[in-house]
Amino acid sequence: MSLSSILEPAKSSVRRKAADPAAASSSLLPKPSLPAQRLLGPALVLALWYVASGAGWISPAKMPGPEAVLASLGELIADGTLAGDVVASLHRAGLGLGIGILSGFTLAVAAGLTRLGDALIDGLVQIKRSIPNLALIPLFIIWLGIDETMKIAIIALGTMVPIYINTHAGLRGIDRRYVELGQTVGLSHWRFLRHIVFPASLPGFFTGLRLAVTHAWTALVVVETINATSGIGFMITQARIYGQTEIVLVGLLLYGALGFSSDAFVRALERRTLSWRQSLAQ
Amino acid sequence: MASVARAVIPAQEDAAFRIRGLSRSFDGRTILAGIDLDIARGEFVALLGRSGSGKSTILRAAAGLDAGVAGAGSIEVPERRSVLFQDSRLLPWASVIDNVVLGSFAADARERARIALREVGLAGHEDKWPKALSGGEQQRVALARALVRAPELILADEPFSALDALTRLRVQRLLLQLFERHGPAVLFVTHDVEEALRLAGRIVILAEGRIVYDRPTTGVRESATRFEAARLEILERLGVSAD
Secondary structure, eight states: OOOOHHHHHHHEEEEEEHHHHHHHHHHHHHOOOTTTTGGGHHHHHHHHHHHHHTTTOOOOTSSHHHHHHHHHHHHHHHHHHHHHHHHHHHHHHHHEEEEEEEEHHHHHHHOOOHHHHHHHHHHHHHHHHHOGGGGHHHHHHHHSSHHHHHHHHHHHHHHHHHHHOOOHHHHTTTHHHHHHHHHHHTEEEEEEEEIEEEEEEEEHHHHHHHHHHHHHHHHHHHHHHHSSSSHHHHHHHHHHHOHHHHHHHHHHHHHHHHHHHHHHHHHHHHHTTTTTOOOOOO | OOOOEEOOOTTSSSSSEEEEEEEEEEEEEEEOOOOOOOOTOOOEEEEEEOOSSHHHHHHHHTTTTTOOOOOEEEEOOOSEEEEEEOOOOOOOTHHHHHHHTTTTOTHHHHHHHHHHHHHHTOOOOOSOOGSSSHHHHHHHHHHEEEEHHHHHHHEEETTTTTTOHHHHHHHHHHHHHHHHOOOOEEEEEHHHHHHHHHHEEEEEEEEEEEEEEEETTTTTOHHHHHHHHHHHHHHHTTTOOOO
């Protein structure tokens, strides 16, 4: 056996090894997304549902087919009740979320940037955080009654917490190096906040915002089953009483559509605002 | 805890940097043992020393970045001064031009920033994100941010040490051009002897908290033999034997 034939296999295996890391690192990244690829899963479920109910495999009383649901959606749109209920729900969720964002952000800034604020606020919010928001409903009913105020207060309080926690973490976690830079270019306190502190805390704020939006819809579903006379939750409760399964499904689909589109909106806003970050998902 | 007296050098004075009896210690270990150092206006001084010799300590003290550190002595620096860090320290969420503007408080800051970016060869990159630039380009943006303040003194803390060798040579040449055009005083901390010899008009070596060498580099860049001789001498002072 010649020396070269002994060496040859070893050489080629070395070459293969050298080529491997590049191949491995490219396959570590997820493949680039196709247009509207996220719709594939839902479309598949819809198709299954259509086939199963058309073939009579499921009882229409328990689970009406897509056509029945669509028909009842059409009716609800035509007689105007749906618009009223959706507006009422959007109003509640929007107002609660708005108050939650504003108060969460304000408290985070106060606690994140001042010692007094930190001493007064942070402990309280951490305690609030460990009490499930929906467990506060009985107390809020006693305090605020069973009207709109209670519903909006529950949504606001629940959305405030994730906004606060994530914005606060963003404000506190600022890189010391940027603080030094601010010192050496002689930034005033205000310019330091505007150019360094707030932009640095934005990613945290957006994380909080996405959690808050999700929470707003969850809280809405619960509060709308309590003494509501309008809203999607009210519509679902009524339909359950009268056994109108297709209307229950219309309500669920609406919750899903609203939740999905509001999350998509926040994500788009985040991408636009934080376009300086190039993340894996882009 | 003794503290350091800080004062501003007025523009009509000959010196652009003056420290007297500067001493510093951490945990009972002496970092600086009473340093006196003057830098004239328009003078480029390279400060060399081994790791832990206290060269960055001097620079950070002059930049005002060591609040609360125990020490004694006095520091006088001009009002208009810029700091170049080892990293470019650009704000990732601000465009290139906004990063440069951060250094200026003039009413026409944006126009000045444009001019500064042109000077460092980055005209047309104003609206990019810092992340979209190479390491050398990022450090040039940092140079523009320092320039836009029209500094009387530039404090540089190993600003090119993270760059690859070729990029480093290019940025060094750029820094020299800008220095010759604008004429600020420069205190340039580095551990690279050749870099110091290429750039500075005077070399100061720090060892165990004292200045052990302080000489101009007159004529060194004119001949290869003198450059090599100076390099070997400085290396020896730094405790690296020539062979």
